[in-house]
Amino acid sequence: MRQPRLDVLIVDDEPPARERLERLVAELPDWDVAGSCGSGGEALNLVSQLNPAVVLLDIRMPGMGGVEAARHLASLPAPPAVVFTTAYDEYAMEAFDARAVGYLLKPVRKERLEQALRQAGRLSASQLLEVASADEHTAPRQNIAVRVREELRLIPVKDIQFFRADHKYVTVHYAEGEHLIDESLKVLADEFAPEFVRIHRSILVAVAHIEAVEKDAEGKPVLRIRDSRETLPISRRRLGPLKRSLIAA
Secondary structure: OOOOOEEEEEEOOOHHHHHHHHHHHHOOOOEEEEEEEOOHHHHHHHHHHHOOOEEEEEOOOOOOOHHHHHHHHOOOOOOOEEEEEEOOOOOOOHHHHHOOOOEEEOOOOHHHHHHHHHHOOOOOHHHHHHHHHHOOOOOOOOEEEEEEOOEEEEEEHHHEEEEEEEOOEEEEEEOOEEEEEOOOHHHHHHHHOOOEEEEEOOEEEEHHHEEEEEEOOOOOEEEEEOOOOOEEEOOHHHHHHHHHHHHHO
């Protein structure tokens, strides 16, 4: 019995590259082009609508790049498989090979495309984090992805007031509410420094949202969040680095 055809979403900011991939996928016997777009942000919306089996994802795009988009997609309950497309040279591809991440080198050849689609796998959060760390041109994410029911919602990093860790989960707090995310506070601290500063072993705060550092009724240092009634404890060993961060801001 013949296997059903599978859908592919093509994401590339260059129209000629998208058109080439569309032609190549259309020539393959087991695959269909579900759609195409030119940015990572558009890709997230289309994945929710089209539910493709595989996303062909350009790495370097204005705004949200491919690695950030893939990291957001990985947080979906049933994420699509991802194959990165890139104009990197062969030497730079060693970083991807070492992490078992699927990629296609531009200009893409039909035989290589078919092979990559058949072998495409769902990338783990740790794989994507390693790719982001290995690419010196990968900027910190502009958004944090949260799941609201079965939907993916993006919270702009600039709107986030603080992250608070509680056991294995982290809660992201912003003006409109709070959401649980499955990320490490240490990873977030490394990615978003110096815009975010650790004030406690379980709290990472956006410097831009700090209103004041003061003392509570017991004389312990606390931090007040701008446009919020929230006050957060400051560990004494973090107080000095925090003050230096505020002076430098």
